[in-house]
Amino acid sequence: MPAAAATDLGRLWKLRPDTIYLNHGSFGPAPEPVLAAQRRWKAALDEQPMDFFTRLHEPAWRAARKHLAEWLGAAEDNLVFVENATHAMNVIADSFPLATGDEVLLNDHEYGAVIRIWRRACERAGAAPPVIAPLPRPFDDPEQVVEAVFAAVTPRTRLIVASHITSPTALTLPVEAICRRAAAAGIAVCIDGPHALAQLDLSLDALGCDYYAASCHKWLSAPFGSGFLYVAPHRQASVRVPQLSWGRLLPATPAAWFEEFIWSGTRDPSPYLAIPDAIELMRSVGLETFRQHARELASYARSRLIDRFQLPPLATRHDDWHVAMAHVPLPPGDARSLQQALWHKHRIEVPIVDWNGSRYVRVSCHLYNTREQIDVLVDALDQLLASEA
Numbered sequence: 221m222p223a224a225a226a227t228d229l230g231r232l233w234k235l236r237p238d239t240i241y242l243n244h245g246s247f248g249p250a251p252e253p254v255l256a257a258q259r260r261w262k263a264a265l266d267e268q269p270m271d272f273f274t275r276l277h278e279p280a281w282r283a284a285r286k287h288l289a290e291w292l293g294a295a296e297d298n299l300v301f302v303e304n305a306t307h308a309m310n311v312i313a314d315s316f317p318l319a320t321g322d323e324v325l326l327n328d329h330e331y332g333a334v335i336r337i338w339r340r341a342c343e344r345a346g347a348a349p350p351v352i353a354p355l356p357r358p359f360d361d362p363e364q365v366v367e368a369v370f371a372a373v374t375p376r377t378r379l380i381v382a383s384h385i386t387s388p389t390a391l392t393l394p395v396e397a398i399c400r401r402a403a404a405a406g407i408a409v410c411i412d413g414p415h416a417l418a419q420l421d422l423s424l425d426a427l428g429c430d431y432y433a434a435s436c437h438k439w440l441s442a443p444f445g446s447g448f449l450y451v452a453p454h455r456q457a458s459v460r461v462p463q464l465s466w467g468r469l470l471p472a473t474p475a476a477w478f479e480e481f482i483w484s485g486t487r488d489p490s491p492y493l494a495i496p497d498a499i500e501l502m503r504s505v506g507l508e509t510f511r512q513h514a515r516e517l518a519s520y521a522r523s524r525l526i527d528r529f530q531l532p533p534l535a536t537r538h539d540d541w542h543v544a545m546a547h548v549p550l551p552p553g554d555a556r557s558l559q560q561a562l563w564h565k566h567r568i569e570v571p572i573v574d575w576n577g578s579r580y581v582r583v584s585c586h587l588y589n590t591r592e593q594i595d596v597l598v599d600a601l602d603q604l605l606a607s608e609a
């Protein structure tokens with residue numbers, strides 16, 4: 221795509237002009253048309269709360285869910301809205317049947333908070349502490365990744381938790397193959413998928429996972445506070461809502477598992493109700509347009525950073541393992557102070573990740589990001605690292 225076209229689309233995001241924002245992967249802001257849709261829902265709520273909560277809310281919730289479900293390739297009754305992937309993961313951890321001695325298997329690229337959630341769930345159930353499988357380095361062949369996961373499976377493994385795209389390392393894991401092999405072994409799979417939305421095509425019913433947790437406020441660019449939980453039909457009966465309320469306001473008689481999630485107490489549901497607008501905006505931009513721009517820019521960032529710092533990345537090829545995020549090692553040093561200096565001295569927001577004892581930069585590329593911003597980042601890193609030495 222010509223750079224000018226991407227820049228035009230990028231203007232839909234109203235970001236602060238003093239900031240070079242290269243962290244859509246952590247907190248992905250919504251573009252203006254999506255925020256406008258959210259504001260319309262919020263106004264409807266504020267202008268007549270009784271009408272909104274008792275008559276409009278449930279049909280709107282169901283319509284928004286139908287829209288999201290179609291986009292995700294899922295039956296709508298397999299989905300509920302939750303505020304974020306963290307909430308979804310907590311519901312799964314509170315619901316999954318674990319007994320003394322059972323094992324939950326994660327890997328060394330999983331998100332720290334997700335490991336904490338499973339540590340607590342295992343402790344509470346008297347299960348073994350979560351098992352963390354080390355994945356191979358470098359990432360070259362997806363089959364080696366699958367082998368590394370299953371090398372840590374034991375007769376006590378009940379559940380595998382794996383990211384669709386990992387947080388500290390931005391790698392796309394071969395989740396289809398993991399699901400297939402786990403199903404054959406009778407092991408449940410929970411996919412932690414907040415980065416996958418919009419970066420990858422999803423077909424959740426076909427994927428064969430038991431659970432999928434995601435946030436829509438990352439790459440899909442829906443409003444903050446919008447996410448979903450997917451549960452395969454054979455797991456739905458055991459789902460337990462952590463925050464019990466009426467389930468449905470009127471009538472207060474939840475029957476299906478998902479109805480417990482429609483009403484969990486009075487709250488502002490406008491982030492959920494604006495998800496269809498985020499989907500339609502990305503559709504009208506063209507998902508391929510977004511992906512091509514993001515991939516090209518991330519790949520440019522990767523080659524410039526590798527060129528500058530001469531350290532081998534975790535994945536042998538960008539296009540086989542990454543989409544919209546570049547992930548490149550930096551010379552050893554303190555990650556936190558470098559990230560702070562990038563903001564305070566250069567007005568760049570980008571995560572510097574301390575992962576398995578090494579320091580990396582993870583560069584997120586969305587439609588509003590440009591090659592010039594990457595050039596500024598490379599020069600800023602160069603300067604700051606020279607002053608560290």
Ligand SMILES: Cc1ncc(COP(=O)(O)O)c(C=O)c1O
Pocket residue numbers: 245246304305306307331334383385386387412413414415435
């Ligand atoms: C892989 C992964 N899982 C879970 C989360 C948590 O997402 P949220 O804060 O939206 O709940 C993140 C956030 O960055 C993530 O990268």
